[in-house]
Each structure stands twice: as C-alpha cells, then as structure tokens.
Amino acid sequence: MNKFEEQEYHKRFDFDLWKKIFSYIKPYKKYLLWLAVVMVGVAGIDAIFPFMNKIAIDKYVVKDDINGLYSFGVKYGILVIIQAINVFFFIAIAGKIETGVAYDVRKRAFKRLQELSFSYYDKTPVGWMMARMTSDIRRLGETIAWGLVDFVWGFSMMVAIMGIMLALNWKLALITLSVVPILVVASLYFQKKILTAYRKVRKINSKITGAFNEGIMGAKTTKTLVREKENLEEFKGITGKMRHHSIRAAIFSSLFLPVVLTLSSVGTALALWYGGEGVVKGIITYGTLVAFLNYTVQFFEPVRQLARIFAELQSAQASAERVLSLIETQVEIEDAPGVIARYGDTFNPRKENWPSLKGDVSFVNVSFSYQGGEKVLKDFNLDVKAGETVALVGETGSGKSTIVNLICRFYEPTGGKILIDGVDYRKKSQLWLRSNLGYVLQTPHLFSGTIKENIRYGRLEASDEEVIKAAKIVNAHDFIINLKDGYDTVVGESGSGLSTGEKQLISFARAILANPRIFVLDEATSSIDTEMEQIIQKAVDKLLEGRTSFIIAHRLSTVRSADRILVIKDGKIIEEGNHNQLLKRKGYYYRLYTNQFIEEEKPECCQAN
Numbered sequence: 001m002n003k004f005e006e007q008e009y010h011k012r013f014d015f016d017l018w019k020k021i022f023s024y025i026k027p028y029k030k031y032l033l034w035l036a037v038v039m040v041g042v043a044g045i046d047a048i049f050p051f052m053n054k055i056a057i058d059k060y061v062v063k064d065d066i067n068g069l070y071s072f073g074v075k076y077g078i079l080v081i082i083q084a085i086n087v088f089f090f091i092a093i094a095g096k097i098e099t100g101v102a103y104d105v106r107k108r109a110f111k112r113l114q115e116l117s118f119s120y121y122d123k124t125p126v127g128w129m130m131a132r133m134t135s136d137i138r139r140l141g142e143t144i145a146w147g148l149v150d151f152v153w154g155f156s157m158m159v160a161i162m163g164i165m166l167a168l169n170w171k172l173a174l175i176t177l178s179v180v181p182i183l184v185v186a187s188l189y190f191q192k193k194i195l196t197a198y199r200k201v202r203k204i205n206s207k208i209t210g211a212f213n214e215g216i217m218g219a220k221t222t223k224t225l226v227r228e229k230e231n232l233e234e235f236k237g238i239t240g241k242m243r244h245h246s247i248r249a250a251i252f253s254s255l256f257l258p259v260v261l262t263l264s265s266v267g268t269a270l271a272l273w274y275g276g277e278g279v280v281k282g283i284i285t286y287g288t289l290v291a292f293l294n295y296t297v298q299f300f301e302p303v304r305q306l307a308r309i310f311a312e313l314q315s316a317q318a319s320a321e322r323v324l325s326l327i328e329t330q331v332e333i334e335d336a337p338g339v340i341a342r343y344g345d346t347f348n349p350r351k352e353n354w355p356s357l358k359g360d361v362s363f364v365n366v367s368f369s370y371q372g373g374e375k376v377l378k379d380f381n382l383d384v385k386a387g388e389t390v391a392l393v394g395e396t397g398s399g400k401s402t403i404v405n406l407i408c409r410f411y412e413p414t415g416g417k418i419l420i421d422g423v424d425y426r427k428k429s430q431l432w433l434r435s436n437l438g439y440v441l442q443t444p445h446l447f448s449g450t451i452k453e454n455i456r457y458g459r460l461e462a463s464d465e466e467v468i469k470a471a472k473i474v475n476a477h478d479f480i481i482n483l484k485d486g487y488d489t490v491v492g493e494s495g496s497g498l499s500t501g502e503k504q505l506i507s508f509a510r511a512i513l514a515n516p517r518i519f520v521l522d523e524a525t526s527s528i529d530t531e532m533e534q535i536i537q538k539a540v541d542k543l544l545e546g547r548t549s550f551i552i553a554h555r556l557s558t559v560r561s562a563d564r565i566l567v568i569k570d571g572k573i574i575e576e577g578n579h580n581q582l583l584k585r586k587g588y589y590y591r592l593y594t595n596q597f598i599e600e601e602k603p604e605c606c607q608a609n
C-alpha cells in the first residue's frame with residue numbers, strides 16, 4: 001500500500017489557523033453574528049425559567065393565589081412561544097452556515113484540485129484527497145455552525161445561571177457550585193484522552209479510505225492475481241487498529257458520563273442539604289430552593305457541552321488544517337505574472353481573436369528530473385517543424401512519456417527551455433498551449449455520461465451535427481449507431497462497456513472536434529483485432545493531417561508512416577530518421593524492428609505465440 005503518511009496534529013488551539021478559516025467564511029459573518037445573538041436569547045430564556053418557577057411558588061402557590069397563578073401562566077406561555085421562535089431561527093441560521101461553508105470550501109478545494117499539476121497527483125493518494133473533500137469539509141461546516149451554537153449557548157447559560165444564583169442567595173450558590181472546579185478538571189482530563197484516541201482513529205481512517213480506494217480500483221487485478229486473502233489480511237490489520245482506538249475512545253467516553261452525573265448529583269445534594277436547612281429555619285424560601293435544584297441540574301449540562309465542544313473544535317482544527325493544506329498547496333506550474341489568458345478568463349480561446357499557434361516545437365538543452373530524483377533528460381535537444389509527425393520509440397522507461405509530458409507542460413523543464421513557435425512556453429499562458437493541444441492517452445478516459453457528451457467534451461459548444469461529423473471522420477459512427485441508444489448510449493465510469501479500440505475511437509473523435517495544432521498520441525499496446533487496428537490507423541491518419549504530432553509508437557504502421565522516428569534510450573536520442581533511413585543504418589532501430597515489428601508483418605499462420 002502507499003507510503004504516504006498522514007501528518008500529525010498536536011496543537012491544542014491554533015489561533016492563526018482559525019483566523020484563516022474565518023477569512024474563508026467572511027460571507028457568513030452576518031449570519032454568525034445573528035446566530036450568536038439568537039443563542040444569547042435562548043440561553044437567557046432557559047436561565048429565566050427556574051426563576052419563574054421560584055416566583056410562581058413563592059408568590060402564588062404558597063399564598064394560594066390561583067388567579068395570580070393563571071395570569072402568571074400567560075406570561076410563562078409568552079416566554080415559551082418566544083423561545084420556540086428562537087429555536088426555529090437558530091436551527092435555520094446554523095443550517096445555512098453549515099451547508100454554505102461546506103459548499104464554499106468544497107468549491108475552492110475542487111478548483112485547486114483542477115489547477116494542481118501532475119506532480120501533485122504523483123505524490124498524493126486519491127483516498128487522501130477524497131477524505132479531505134468529503135468528511136473533513138463536512139466536519140468543518142458542522143463545527144463552525146453547531147460549535148458556535150453550543151458555545152454561545154453554554155457560555156451564556158453558565159454566566160446567567162451563576163448570576164441569578166449569586167443574586168438569589170450567594171452562600172447557597174457558592175456551596176452548590178463548589179463541585180464545579182472538580183468537574184472542570186475531570187472534563188479536561190477525559191476530553192484530552194478521548195481526543196487523543198479519536199485523532200488516532202482519524203489517522204487510521206485516512207489509511208482505510210486509501211485502502212478502500214486501492215481495493216476498488218485494483219479489484220480486477222487482485223482477482224486475476226488471486227491476492228484476495230493477502231489483501232484481506234492487510235486490511236484486517238488496519239481496521240483492527242481502528243477498532244482498538246475506537247474502543248479506547250468509547251471507554252473514556254463511557255467513564256466520563258458517570259463522573260459528570262455523580263458530580264451533578266453531589267451538587268444537587270449540597271443544594272438540598274444547605275437549602276433545605278435554610279427552608280426549615282425560614283431563611284430561604286421554598287421557591288428559592290426549587291430554583292436552586294433546577295439550576296444545579298441546568299448548570300452541569302453546559303459544562304459538559306463546553307468540554308465536548310472544545311474537543312470537537314480540536315478535531316475540527318485537524319480537519320481544517322488538512323483541508324487548508326490542500327487549498328493552499330502551491331500550484332507548481334503557473335502562468336508568469338503579466339501573461340494574459342488564464343483559466344477562468346471569459347473570452348473563448350477558440351474564437352478568432354485568440355492568438356493562434358503554428359506548431360513548431362523545440363527542446364533547447366532541456367534537463368528534467370521528477371521531484372528532485374535522478375535526471376531523466378539531460379541536455380536534450382530537438383527541433384520539430386509545424387505539421388511534422390514524429391514517432392518516439394524505445395524501451396520502457398527510456399523517457400518517451402516524459403518528453404511528451406514536457407511538451408504538454410504537465411511538467412516544466414528543470415533546466416533549459418521548450419519553445420513553441422520560437423517562444424519559451426513559460427512566457428505564454430497554459431491555456432494558450434492546452435487549447436491548441438490534443439492528447440489521446442493509451443487507455444483513453446471516458447467520463448460517465450453519454451457517448452455524445454464524451455465526444456463533445458473536446459469542444460463544449462459543438463452542435464450535434466459537428467459531433468456526428470467528427471465521429472464519421474474517425475470511423476466511429478458505424479459502431480456508435482449500432483449501439484442500443486446510438487449517440488445517447490450511456491457509458492459507465494471510465495467507459496466500461498466499450499472495448500479499448502472503441503474507447504480510442506471516441507477519444508479520437510473528441511480530439512478531432514477540439515481541432516488541436518499539436519497532437520500527442522500514446523498508442524495502445526494492448527492487442528486489438530486486425531479489423532479494429534485498420535480502422536484505428538485510418539483514424540490516426542486523419543488526426544495527424546496538418547498537425548504537429550508526437551506519437552509514442554507501438555504499431556508498425558504508425559512508425560513506418562512517421563516523417564521522423566526518434567529512438568530514445570536513457571533520455572537521449574540515439575538514432576533519428578525515417579523508417580527506411582533507420583533500417584539502412586542497421587543500428588538499434590533495425591534490431592528493434594526485426595525483433596518486434598517483423599512479428600506483426602508475418603501472416604497470422606506464421607506468427608510465434
């Protein structure tokens with residue numbers, strides 16, 4: 001499984017981080033303020049109810065004043081209605097903040113994922129990104145909204161209750177509240193233990209998401225290699241750790257509650273003992289005693305809540321840190337300052353006012369290494385004229401994909417420069433290059449949706465007629481109309497339900513529609529039948545017409561018809577020329593050709609198995 005390690009977070013409270021988070025939720029400032037106001041109101045009314053009980057008992061019940069009790073009941077009822085309205089508002093406002101914050105942060109994170117370069121995806125597991133985009137963002141929204149609700153309510157309640165208790169009878173108040181310091185210490189101790197256990201659970205959870213992801217993506221490979229048992233064992237190991245830490249957290253939680261309940265009962269007993277004595281002696285009224293008993297119970301709830309909120313805030317802090325680390329990841333490949341036309345610009349790159357591209361490509365003393373690793377290219381030079389078809393051949397790992405990835409600016413040279421139409425491409429926008437570039441991958445990616453939508457992905461404003469025309473050019477039309485729903489046939493995720501050859505044809509139609517000046521094709525190595533091979537070759541010929549093309553070539557037909565063949569070894573061009581010239585040289589290409597390609601030329605009867 002992957003070696004990517006989740007970062008550990010130990011800070012109790014990180015002000016700088018929360019300041020940053022609040023800068024992200026600026027649009028909700030008004031709502032947050034309203035929420036705080038409503039919660040102070042809710043807490044105030046909650047704290048008044050026991051006081052109302054005291055008045056009812058002392059003023060009306062003890063004095064047998066039924067009429068006074070009725071009119072007092074009306075005031076009580078009004079308070080209940082106001083509280084109900086408050087509750088409605090706080091739930092509505094908190095819900096709005098929760099969903100709004102999650103929506104905004106998710107949008108920002110997704111935007112950043114779209115902007116990040118290939119190198120980020122090289123080193124970050126998909127499962128990690130998924131966990132950030134889903135559970136962490138959700139937790140952040142929840143904590144900001146409901147954490148504020150609980151915090152303001154709890155804090156206001158405690159202040160109000162303490163104030164009322166002290167005002168009613170300060171001695172009784174101090175005796176009753178004497179258990180509070182013990183409760184605070186116990187809460188902090190247990191919450192710390194619970195939090196540590198939950199942090200471990202979350203860290204393992206990231207690993208489990210990663211394992212799920214690998215398990216699902218690699219399910220077919222696992223089956224073919226009969227690795228189910230080993231994978232299950234490996235998974236059991238991680239999930240077993242998760243169970244261990246979850247049980248630890250659950251044990252601490254289950255110990256914490258009885259401690260709080262006991263302390264709360266001790267507080268009530270103290271109130272009853274001292275207050276009861278006071279009632280007997282006639283220095284404390286019945287109403288005051290009842291109010292104190294109510295307040296004791298009410299007071300412990302926010303203390304317990306505050307300890308929980310503090311713990312949640314810390315775990316949300318860890319989520320926030322991870323989400324921000326994604327949103328704030330530096331994009332490695334960015335347009336230089338002053339370069340026009342960035343992503344998101346409103347004008348259409350394919351309209352006539354867009355600076356066009358001819359298609360000359362040059363590598364000037366280019367060096368390149370992946371993330372500080374060994375140099376894959378060293379002082380690499382190459383000149384390709386607009387319209388030329390260049391085939392790249394060579395052993396696996398020789399650097400063919402690296403060369404085309406550099407042309408596409410998925411990575412940038414670590415030394416030297418790449419010129420497009422004679423200009424260093426770093427002086428131009430990425431959009432300028434990419435909107436003039438077509439790349440068909442060895443295993444083309446189709447998105448879940450219809451075939452028509454998949455082709456139209458090449459140019460979103462294309463009409464249905466243009467989509468069909470593109471499909472006809474690459475000979476995809478015939479097989480598409482034979483499908484159940486023709487162009488409206490829905491393909492599954494990654495194009496499941498179609499053969500590799502068919503997926504290739506669809507991606508060719510997509511490329512034709514985009515009409516790029518520079519075209520890159522990573523030919524499929526997987527064997528396809530002779531008939532499909534011919535169809536694909538014709539489509540490729542159509543695609544190459546009038547464009548600068550780079551093909552990582554695996555098929556003889558493509559190699560032979562290329563204007564120039566580059567034989568790559570250890571990141572260097574060791575031979576160069578067209579098919580006939582290279583054969584005459586009797587060098588590396590000749591050997592490659594005789595060993596590998598000659599097999600393809602033999603009639604089927606004579607091919608080696």
Ligand SMILES: Nc1ncnc2c1ncn2[C@@H]1O[C@H](COP(=O)(O)OP(=O)(O)OP(=O)(O)O)[C@@H](O)[C@H]1O
Binds near residue numbers: 376395397399401
């Ligand atoms: N994303 C990456 N991170 C680190 N190293 C990489 C990465 N991609 C390729 N490499 C390394 O760079 C070298 C050149 O790889 P490259 O993929 O360019 O070769 P290739 O000729 O296209 O091979 P193949 O025909 O197998 O696709 C190899 O040693 C490879 O291990």
